[in-house]
Each structure stands twice: as structure tokens, then as C-alpha cells.
Amino acid sequence: MLLGKYWKENLENIKRLLEKIYSDLPGKTIFIITHRNADPDAIASAIALHEILSKVKIKSYILLPEGMNEISKQVMEKLGLSDKYRYNIIDLRKGEKILINTDILIIVDTNNPEQLGLLAHYVFDKPFILIDHHQPGKLWRKASMIISDNNARSTSEIVTNIALLSGLGLPRSISTLLLSGILYDTRRFIYATEKTFLTVYRLISSLGADYLKAQSVLQHEMSIPERIARLKAAQRIVIKKINELIIAYSHVSAYESSCARAILELGADAVFIVSRHKEKIRIVGRAKQSFIKITGISLGRDLMPYLGGLLGGSGGGHDTAGVVEATAKYDFKRIINIVHKALEKMILSSSKQAL
Numbered sequence: 001m002l003l004g005k006y007w008k009e010n011l012e013n014i015k016r017l018l019e020k021i022y023s024d025l026p027g028k029t030i031f032i033i034t035h036r037n038a039d040p041d042a043i044a045s046a047i048a049l050h051e052i053l054s055k056v057k058i059k060s061y062i063l064l065p066e067g068m069n070e071i072s073k074q075v076m077e078k079l080g081l082s083d084k085y086r087y088n089i090i091d092l093r094k095g096e097k098i099l100i101n102t103d104i105l106i107i108v109d110t111n112n113p114e115q116l117g118l119l120a121h122y123v124f125d126k127p128f129i130l131i132d133h134h135q136p137g138k139l140w141r142k143a144s145m146i147i148s149d150n151n152a153r154s155t156s157e158i159v160t161n162i163a164l165l166s167g168l169g170l171p172r173s174i175s176t177l178l179l180s181g182i183l184y185d186t187r188r189f190i191y192a193t194e195k196t197f198l199t200v201y202r203l204i205s206s207l208g209a210d211y212l213k214a215q216s217v218l219q220h221e222m223s224i225p226e227r228i229a230r231l232k233a234a235q236r237i238v239i240k241k242i243n244e245l246i247i248a249y250s251h252v253s254a255y256e257s258s259c260a261r262a263i264l265e266l267g268a269d270a271v272f273i274v275s276r277h278k279e280k281i282r283i284v285g286r287a288k289q290s291f292i293k294i295t296g297i298s299l300g301r302d303l304m305p306y307l308g309g310l311l312g313g314s315g316g317g318h319d320t321a322g323v324v325e326a327t328a329k330y331d332f333k334r335i336i337n338i339v340h341k342a343l344e345k346m347i348l349s350s351s352k353q354a355l
């Protein structure tokens with residue numbers, strides 16, 4: 001079998017799971033639980049498992065602590081699944097007592113109870129099966145069965161292999177949903193392993209997943225105001241250079257981070273978007289990874305806190321993304337001069353600079 005060498009390590013576990021499903025679970029009610037704010041990988045894994053269970057007449061419900069995220073809602077809607085699963089998916093905002101009504105839980109795509117939101121303190125009261133691709137976490141110690149896989153980069157891959165091994169098949173839309181889950185967690189295959197591709201091959205050829213559809217349902221659709229903000233930001237760009245680095249400045253009144261991403265995409269090494277929010281000004285900064293490498297300057301650690309001090313506010317963030325909020329007067333030209341001078345000084349005095 002094509003996947004032979006990869007399946008071996010996990011084959012026995014999946015077989016045990018299927019045996020358990022066939023022998024112990026009929027007649028019982030199962031809750032499938034994902035992490036809070038469920039992403040497409042979590043949702044896809046839960047729904048595919050629900051389908052596999054229902055094929056052998058096992059009743060299950062999907063419990064979502066604090067609902068699903070925006071992209072999951074879009075994926076479900078576009079695959080025409082939102083209505084279909086309306087009665088099987090429980091969006092849990094309160095009422096963790098619901099767990100009393102179950103015999104066994106299946107927890108997917110989660111390694112720590114903290115990620116279960118308001119169910120965190122209740123899951124240990126019931127036996128549970130864990131199906132997950134993350135590093136071993138606190139849930140591992142209490143799980144009555146663990147289906148994991150070092151070569152899987154998403155839970156959807158593991159569930160695909162469960163579906164393949166069960167020989168039960170899946171509806172085309174659910175196979176496509178699983179493929180969206182894999183695409184989402186691997187960031188369109190950036191983090192894929194050799195096994196990911198083999199699993200996807202089987203998901204498409206044996207289970208009928210539609211690759212183009214799985215891609216398109218993940219596509220973020222921008223609203224008209226967001227697109228206009230991006231175009232305006234592009235129109236107002238002020239370009240400056242520090243040696244070989246291109247620094248762009250612009251101003252908009254909303255969608256600052258989306259505008260910043262767009263301008264990086266256009267070719268800037270770093271970008272700063274200035275906006276006014278009532279009495280305050282905000283500067284959203286974004287830089288390419290290469291900018292951090294060349295300059296040794298982290299926006300969140302070095303530049304933004306410094307600018308926050310200069311402008312009478314505060315700043316912070318991560319290496320490539322930072323923000324300053326301050327009470328300074330809104331004057332675009334003056335602000336970009338302050339930012340640029342500070343940046344220039346930092347870059348030119350940075351010991352790591354290799355310009």
C-alpha cells in the first residue's frame with residue numbers, strides 16, 4: 001500500500017479506535033469537542049468524525065466551546081454545510097452541564113484543557129479519546145485513547161486516514177472540507193510533510209475531495225470599504241530610503257493592518273500607517289522578516305516602544321508587527337518625519353546592520 005511506511009506507526013491506534021467504535025460505542029451518545037474559536041482544521045475533523053460515526057449508526061454531537069472563527073463560518077457556508085449541520089453542532093456559550101448527557105467524549109485538535117474554554121474544568125469528569133497533531137499536552141495524561149501522528153501537520157490528515165481505513169467513504173463535501181482543514185493548518189502546504197501529500201492524494205483520489213473548491217472556500221473576501229482603504233493607502237504612499245531599504249508611509253482611517261500588508265506586498269521593506277482615532281493617533285508598523293534580519297531591529301521590542309515615548313503614548317508588538325498609540329497632534333508629515341528619523345538613527349547605529 002502506498003502509505004504503508006507512514007501508516008505503520010499509527011495504524012494500530014486507528015484500528016483500535018475503529019474496533020472501539022464498532023464494539024463499545026453503538027447506542028451511546030458521543031460529544032465531539034474542539035478547541036475554542038474552532039478553526040477549519042478543527043471543524044473539518046469534528047464533522048468528518050461525526051459522519052464516520054453516523055455511518056455505523058452512532059449518535060454524536062459536535063460541541064464548540066465559544067463557537068467557530070470567521071474563516072470556519074465562511075468555509076461552512078461556501079460548502080453548503082451550515083444548514084446541514086445546524087442540529088448537530090452546538091455552539092456552547094454557557095451550560096457546560098451538557099456533558100452530563102454523554103457517555104464518552106472525543107476531543108480533536110487540542111492538546112491542553114485551557115484551549116477548551118468553558119469546558120476546561122469539566123472534560124476530566126468523562127472518559128475521552130484524543131485525536132490531535134500537536135505536541136503532547138496536559139490532555140494526554142488522562143486520555144483513554146490517543147490517536148496522534150508525528151508526520152501529520154493537521155488533525156484533518158489523521159481523520160482522513162481514519163476515514164480511509166474505515167472503508168466507509170465520506171460525502172464529497174466533507175472530503176473537501178477536510179482538504180480545506182489541511183490547507184489551512186499547513187498554510188497551503190508550506191508546512192506539509194511527504195505524508196501530507198500522500199494523504200491528500202488519497203483524499204482526492206479515493207474520497208473525492210475537490211482541490212480547487214477547497215482552496216477557493218478559504219479565500220478571504222475583502223469588503224468594499226477594505227478594498228477602498230487599501231487603494232487609498234497605496235495612493236498616499238510616501239517612499240523613503242535608508243541605504244538599500246525601502247520604507248513606506250501612508251495614512252488611512254480604517255483597515256490599517258490590511259493596508260500595511262498590502263504595501264509590503266507591493267515591495268516595501270517596512271511600512272508605517274498613521275491614523276487618527278478621536279483624540280489619539282495610531283501608527284501601525286509592519287516589516288518583512290528580511291528587514292529584521294538586516295537591521296537587527298524588532299518593531300515590537302525596539303522601535304514602537306521608543307516612538308511611543310517620543311509621541312506621548314506607548315508602543316509594542318512583535319518583531320515584524322507593532323503599533324503605537326499616542327496623544328500627539330495628528331500631522332502626517334510631522335509624524336512620518338519623527339518615525340523616519342528614529343528609524344534611521346536606530347538602523348545606522350545598529351551593530352547588526354550589514355548594509
Ligand SMILES: [Mn+2]
Pocket residue numbers: 041042109133153154155185
Ligand atoms: Mn490543527
